[in-house]
Amino acid sequence: MKNGSAKLLSTFLGVCFAVAVVGYKPVIIVHGLFxxxxxxxxxxxxxxxxxxxxxxxxxxxxxxxxxxxxxxxQVQGFRQAVLPIMQNAADGVHLICFSQGGLVCRGLLSTLPDHNVHSFISLSSPQAGQYGDTDYLRHVFPTFVKAHLYKACYNSIGQEVSICNYWNDPHHREQYVKHSEYLAVLNSERPNPNATVWKKNFLRIKKLVLIGGPDDGVITPWESSHFGFYNDNETIVDMKDQDVYVKDVFGLKTLDSRRDLVICVFPGVKHTKWHSDDKVYHDCIDKWLT
Structure with missing residues (x-):
């Protein structure tokens, strides 16, 4: 009995020592809109x-x-906040970025040449843009419907509002490319002299995890969370058929070829519940935080 207890204690101490020595990488969470x-x-x-x-x-x-x-x-502000965390993490960090925060994190990863992010977990983020009437939209633009919001967004004043930075109207593509000061630049849909450097920076990540699902109710189309989006007929074009993937403008295709691109489709989850759903966490997030 004593020998058994001693072995149990030894095993327990060994596990504790291993955790203390190896530990887990710090996790940084970036919130979304509202x-x-x-x-x-x-x-x-x-x-x-x-x-x-x-x-x-x-x-x-x-x-x-x-x-x-x-x-x-926002990217400038978040950069100042996350840099000390990264600098104090010799083995790197993980990023979990929710909704609009996923786009903020893309800006961070693209413009930080020496970041040490291992897993970038994009949790229901409009990575390919947003085009849909939602309660979030009505809070900001109560008199506009999606068909007319480009009039408010595609100008210098509109681009001072975060939603407009990734409003992607498939029926006014030329105006989106001309006026979008954020998403179109990240995607190199507008001429971007930093595109090569930004791609190199982004590809420092070890894993990109894209999480979303058909019952989200806010991200529109919901496939935007996986870089799918509407064409001008509002038919969904899959990520692998999008120019950003085909031309590998910022590294999606490279990550896929490296087997470092993970797609997690999860039905039955409303937008505000992604970060509090046990099953989403255990199936789509937990394994990437080691």
Missing amino acids: DGSKEFTYLVRLINQSHPGTRVSVIDLYDYTASLKALWK
């Missing part, structure tokens, strides 16, 4: 339960209505 750090309490708890001792930082910037600020401004 929310803030407190919305991610449950996700932090899930991470701490499955990966004890993980340092989780929910960046408390541009919360709630401040999330309407232009995205390049």
